[in-house]
Amino acid sequence: MATTIMASGLRSPPTPRSSAPSPRPVAPSPRPTFDADLLRAYMKKLLQTTLQSASWPEPRERDKVKAWMKEIGERVKERMIEIQPRGFKYIVLTQINENLGQGGRADLVCHWEDSDAVAQEVFANDSIICICVAFAVRTI
Secondary structure: OOOEEOOOOOEEOOOOOOOOOOOOOOOOOOOOOOOHHHHHHHHHHHHHHHHOOOOOOOHHHOHHHHHHHHHHHHHHHHHHHHHOOOOEEEEEEEEEEEOOOOOOOOOOOOOOOOOOEEEEEEEEOOOEEEEEEEEEEEOO
């Protein structure tokens, strides 16, 4: 065993060596993943069943649109929790507009971890256009 001499002239004790074998590196536990394809299929069916016969309401009935958006958002969030109950924060954005034949485009740019996910679904009929976007952002 070697003794180290420091600049001040003091000696440090030798480093003890163990004869035990070094422990094997422990593989990290896999990060939870979110099944965005399963959610996307649910969102598609949900939008179709909820809005299939819906039409843009008269001005005095606009609370219907708010109720549709809230119902869709809550149900998507509940399904996300069923798919992966822990390890993620969930964000659901739902937008419903009157369909006047206009075009539309939406993009999103994010810095993702490998296990973060996004699912987007669009529904349109002759009267309304609904866009629902759901994010699952890993927390652990």
